Amino acid sequence: IDGVLFRFIDTAGLRSTDDTIEALGIDRSYDKIDKASLVLLLVDALRIADEDYRAALLQLLPRLENKPFLVLLNKVDAIDPQTTQAVLTDLSSLLTEYLPSGEAPSILPISAQRGDGLDELRAALIKALALPELKSTDLVVSNARHHALLTTALHSLRTVRTGLTDGLPTDLLTPDLRGAITAIGEVTGADITSDSVLHNIFAHFCIGK
Incomplete structure (x- = not known):
């Protein structure tokens, strides 16, 4: 609208x-x-x-x-x-x-x-729902494809966070995390290593509790 x-x-x-x-x-x-x-x-x-x-x-x-x-x-x-x-x-x-x-x-x-x-x-x-006036320091995503990718990444990361909080097995969360990494990589163009990110995240959670 x-x-x-x-x-x-x-x-x-x-x-x-x-x-x-x-x-x-x-x-x-x-x-x-x-x-x-x-x-x-x-x-x-x-x-x-x-x-x-x-x-x-x-x-x-x-x-x-x-x-x-x-x-x-x-x-x-x-x-x-x-x-x-x-x-x-x-x-x-x-x-x-x-x-x-x-x-x-x-x-x-x-x-x-x-x-x-x-x-x-x-x-x-x-x-x-009037949008606030944008400031010069605000980040604006004007590319529709980038917006879709970032939205996908956000949804996947929220799923991972909820799963970690609920103590789900890591193998059930890995596909969502890999999906987020892939989406962010397509936006930034950076070569993000999935395994290193997975290891870093899961190392900071007590899985199974």
Whole structure:
């Protein structure tokens, strides 16, 4: 969107449940929310008056403290303009009362079915994740191929780090580390010796603990 790459993750619906399987899915949703750079809180305009729905919404709000988020009121195509305004007012009051900040958030009325409000949503996404001004000392990767290689290397190294922390056998981690070394070598042009890197890294970890 406007040159910024977004990765959207659609989580499971959030509500109180006694079902073990559903609860696991909800826990994974909360984990994704905690790790997200930006949260899109999608509210159903047809269900906002439902007490269980409101309770589930309020349960989520504390997790949004100190995190950028946008509130989207969906299905406004199913209600008239007067009702839409009443729902917006009600939702704004609810969020203001229960958000840790106590500040009224902006709410975007949209219709996923008709596409209403999507231009405003695109603009809001860019504004919410505005990139900081680059400094003269900042490193910028302008080559798309180099960016892809460095991203691959980063992913592989994170996998290796997690595996070492969890005590996985080194032979299971070696392919990821070799992949990272190869990717970095293609960017720098340097001849990095895989065996020396492997020996240096594994020598600093207590494998098997």
